[in-house]
Amino acid sequence: MPDYDVIIVGAGAGGGIAAAVLAEAGKHVLLLERGGWIDLATTGRDHVRNQRISLYGHNAGPEIDGNPRVYVDPRGEAHTVRPHEGGYNNNAAAVGGGTPVYGAQAWRFMEQDFRMASLYGVPEGSSLADWPITQAELEPHYERAEWQIGVAGEDEGNRFQAPRRKGYPMPPVPPTTSSRILKQGAESLGWSTFPTPLAINTVPRAGRDACIQCDHCVGFPCPSNAKNGTQNTMVPRALATGLCELVIHAMAERIDTDSSGRVTGVSYLVEESGTIARKTATAGVVVSSAGAIETARLLLNSASEMHPGGLGNEHDLVGRNLQGHYYPGAQAMFAEKVYDGQGPGVSISSCQFNHGNAGIVGGGMLSDEFIKLPIIFWYRSLPADVPRWGQANKDWMREAYGRSSQLMGPVQDIPSPDARVTIDPAVRDKHGLPVARLSGTTHPETLKTAEFMRQRAIEWLTASGAIKIWSTPPTLGLSGGQHQAGTCRMGDDPRASVTDKWGRVHGHDNLYVMDASLHVTNGGFNPMLTVMALAFRCSERLAANC
Numbered sequence: 001m002p003d004y005d006v007i008i009v010g011a012g013a014g015g016g017i018a019a020a021v022l023a024e025a026g027k028h029v030l031l032l033e034r035g036g037w038i039d040l041a042t043t044g045r046d047h048v049r050n051q052r053i054s055l056y057g058h059n060a061g062p063e064i065d066g067n068p069r070v071y072v073d074p075r076g077e078a079h080t081v082r083p084h085e086g087g088y089n090n091n092a093a094a095v096g097g098g099t100p101v102y103g104a105q106a107w108r109f110m111e112q113d114f115r116m117a118s119l120y121g122v123p124e125g126s127s128l129a130d131w132p133i134t135q136a137e138l139e140p141h142y143e144r145a146e147w148q149i150g151v152a153g154e155d156e157g158n159r160f161q162a163p164r165r166k167g168y169p170m171p172p173v174p175p176t177t178s179s180r181i182l183k184q185g186a187e188s189l190g191w192s193t194f195p196t197p198l199a200i201n202t203v204p205r206a207g208r209d210a211c212i213q214c215d216h217c218v219g220f221p222c223p224s225n226a227k228n229g230t231q232n233t234m235v236p237r238a239l240a241t242g243l244c245e246l247v248i249h250a251m252a253e254r255i256d257t258d259s260s261g262r263v264t265g266v267s268y269l270v271e272e273s274g275t276i277a278r279k280t281a282t283a284g285v286v287v288s289s290a291g292a293i294e295t296a297r298l299l300l301n302s303a304s305e306m307h308p309g310g311l312g313n314e315h316d317l318v319g320r321n322l323q324g325h326y327y328p329g330a331q332a333m334f335a336e337k338v339y340d341g342q343g344p345g346v347s348i349s350s351c352q353f354n355h356g357n358a359g360i361v362g363g364g365m366l367s368d369e370f371i372k373l374p375i376i377f378w379y380r381s382l383p384a385d386v387p388r389w390g391q392a393n394k395d396w397m398r399e400a401y402g403r404s405s406q407l408m409g410p411v412q413d414i415p416s417p418d419a420r421v422t423i424d425p426a427v428r429d430k431h432g433l434p435v436a437r438l439s440g441t442t443h444p445e446t447l448k449t450a451e452f453m454r455q456r457a458i459e460w461l462t463a464s465g466a467i468k469i470w471s472t473p474p475t476l477g478l479s480g481g482q483h484q485a486g487t488c489r490m491g492d493d494p495r496a497s498v499t500d501k502w503g504r505v506h507g508h509d510n511l512y513v514m515d516a517s518l519h520v521t522n523g524g525f526n527p528m529l530t531v532m533a534l535a536f537r538c539s540e541r542l543a544a545n546c
């Protein structure tokens with residue numbers, strides 16, 4: 001008898017949902033999470049050490065020391081980098097994964113996002129493909145994610161969205177001064193806008209308070225626990241069953257297989273009273289929900305005699321097609337004060353240009369932005385002609401901070417098979433495990449889409465009455481980061497995909513992936529709600545069959 005019905009690696013967006021669905025279906029679950037529980041008391045509010053801007057450190061893991069990755073830049077030079085440094089492409093390592101500190105934008109992908117290759121053809125050198133499922137097949141699971149996690153939005157606001165059977169469980173966040181101005185600008189262009197959907201309690205819900213519009217949001221845990229992630233919804237539900245055992249600070253080392261190649265369980269390293277213990281647990285089924293970079297690393301690090309290239313990697317596909325999002329946009333200064341300084345900040349969006357743009361593959365969504373820490377404004381948003389230091393800089397900051405706004409959004413990343421996660425041959429982490437090596441760039445077609453959307457942001461800001469607009473054209477690079485996805489894409493053909501359409505790894509009847517790795521393409525939207533909808537879909541099916 002195995003120790004557990006199911007072992008899940010990673011208690012993030014995907015893993016937290018799988019744990020609750022399986023435990024509530026009566027399965028005995030072991031949930032391994034390399035990070036711990038975090039809240040504002042543990043993370044603090046350091047403006048230069050957080051998951052939004054990590055100049056000197058970060059606040060939601062993994063630990064700075066002992067967890068390197070190798071990043072190969074577009075010139076081919078390899079750099080060993082720590083989690084808060086550029087090139088690492090960190091999301092987070094905590095119960096809830098990225099969700100305790102995320103911005104909570106909660107988007108459904110559009111119907112077209114699931115059939116990009118059929119709609120646009122496959123650009124030369126890219127691995128653009130259709131999903132093996134349609135938006136309509138995922139729609140009931142989007143609905144479950146919206147209602148069980150808790151999303152605030154306007155039901156009929158987005159006229160480009162695919163049909164939905166049910167509205168949002170909560171009303172949208174209130175408009176801000178800048179969103180009112182931007183709405184008028186969009187209307188003058190004939191563009192449609194609507195309130196940004198957010199996984200935030202706009203009214204008290206599920207025993208937790210409503211948002212108090214604090215002055216920190218993205219990058220930090222929420223002071224009123226109104227930001228909804230798996231850490232305050234699905235993981236507690238899983239634990240409440242008494243059937244889910246969560247082990248924190250537990251790093252899965254490898255997925256174990258027997259001499260026939262069948263998956264038997266997971267070996268992991270856990271911190272116990274200051275020492276590291278190596279443990280093995282057996283299970284009928286193993287689910288990897290470690291995020292797109294670490295799931296690829298785990299499958300590759302689980303190589304055995306029967307699977308010398310790693311699990312699910314018979315066709316050298318694990319780790320390929322790494323995608324995130326280019327996030328083009330523009331900054332603008334207005335004649336009057338437009339910035340309210342209240343969270344969450346983001347409140348208006350447009351899907352006018354997600355598809356149907358002549359000569360462009362896909363497109364993207366545009367929104368105003370999250371609440372901006374002054375240091376982020378200084379670090380990322382200064383026009384080229386403004387001094388970086390001294391009195392002139394201070395004067396400009398005082399004047400411009402409250403009069404500025406911005407528009408930006410994620411564009412369809414066009415996948416490239418050469419953008420990939422492999423195992424570095426030399427660098428090891430503090431446990432002696434080979435680390436992820438990230439290399440390649442997004443496909444050049446992504447740049448065209450990004451530049452097109454940058455121009456749309458400029459056009460919208462101009463129509464809204466901005467007196468000065470500035471931005472930087474996109475350049476070619478690796479795309480992953482907090483929206484990392486695609487490294488174990490799902491599909492019907494085992495020679496062209498890593499899992500089937502239920503997240504089951506081809507060639508294995510008891511190994512699953514349930515996280516952003518499954519995304520065939522990453523939509524022109526922030527990805528979390530799709531990660532969650534897929535986790536509902538795949539784990540409900542697994543619960544019925546294991």
Ligand SMILES: Cc1cc2nc3c(=O)[nH]c(=O)nc-3n(C[C@H](O)[C@H](O)[C@H](O)COP(=O)(O)OP(=O)(O)OC[C@H]3O[C@@H](n4cnc5c(N)ncnc54)[C@H](O)[C@@H]3O)c2cc1C
Binds near residue numbers: 051103105106290
């Ligand atoms: C600051 C920030 C803002 C964001 N804003 C948004 C937003 O507004 N909207 C949106 O859609 N998305 C947003 N995201 C991204 C979102 O958080 C991710 O898309 C989502 O969390 C991905 O889910 P996942 O299940 O693939 O991975 P994760 O949520 O990252 O979960 C993976 C988990 O696995 C654990 N793990 C990894 N390896 C191991 C191992 N070997 N053993 C044990 N545990 C392991 C990790 O610690 C982690 O907790 C944001 C992220 C951040 C950090």
Ligand code: SF4
Binds near residue numbers: 221227342343
């Ligand atoms: S703005 Fe609202 S949801 Fe965001 S952290 Fe502050 S209180 Fe929480």
